[in-house]
């Protein structure tokens with residue numbers, strides 16, 4: 001896994017139509033599915049048709065029907081998307097995605113053959129109170145329990161400490177390594193699933209990617225802010241995704 005890392009670009013609620021035209025012109029030089037773009041859902045059709053992968057930032061917990069403003073897993077899958085993010089801290093905070101909602105979303109995604117990147121991570125207060133392990137255990141087990149081994153094959157975990165998202169603060173490599181080990185241990189000991197891939201996310205940039213890339217056991221990176229700056233993103237890809 002380690003030399004087969006993926007880079008997922010979470011573009012969040014950024015870019016205008018004019019900006020994405022120029023952006024896509026530049027990213028179409030990327031010829032690997034190990035780089036996945038998650039643009040604003042509005043622009044997904046423009047991102048399709050090239051050699052990189054395309055995912056969606058979030059999906060509904062519902063199957064279909066009268067849910068104004070939502071996008072279902074079957075709709076996302078029918079567009080050829082490869083994955084969905086689930087449980088991003090911004091969705092937990094602003095959209096009130098509880099662990100129950102997150103569990104429903106994961107089931108929807110898996111039912112429609114979408115891979116899932118499940119984002120987990122502790123807040124600064126939780127970290128200061130030494131509750132990181134407890135928080136991560138709950139975030140993992142409350143949503144993954146009951147999934148089959150075949151379903152777990154389609155899950156990636158993204159360890160994103162909330163305090164590191166968009167703040168230019170990152171944990172030490174040692175801390176990330178220990179947390180990745182802990183996540184793998186929980187999934188293995190409680191769900192009997194070995195070596196679940198774990199990505200790191202939070203304030204990754206062109207300067208720190210060299211160091212972050214040394215983290216043992218890390219299967220890739222979830223990149224927010226730096227994915228809007230293509231020079232930064234290309235550097236991150238160059239370091240992390242070697243064919």
Ligand code: PGA
Nearest residue numbers: 165166202203223224225
């Ligand atoms: P950031 O965001 O890279 O801007 O910290 C990461 C994320 O939210 O996935």
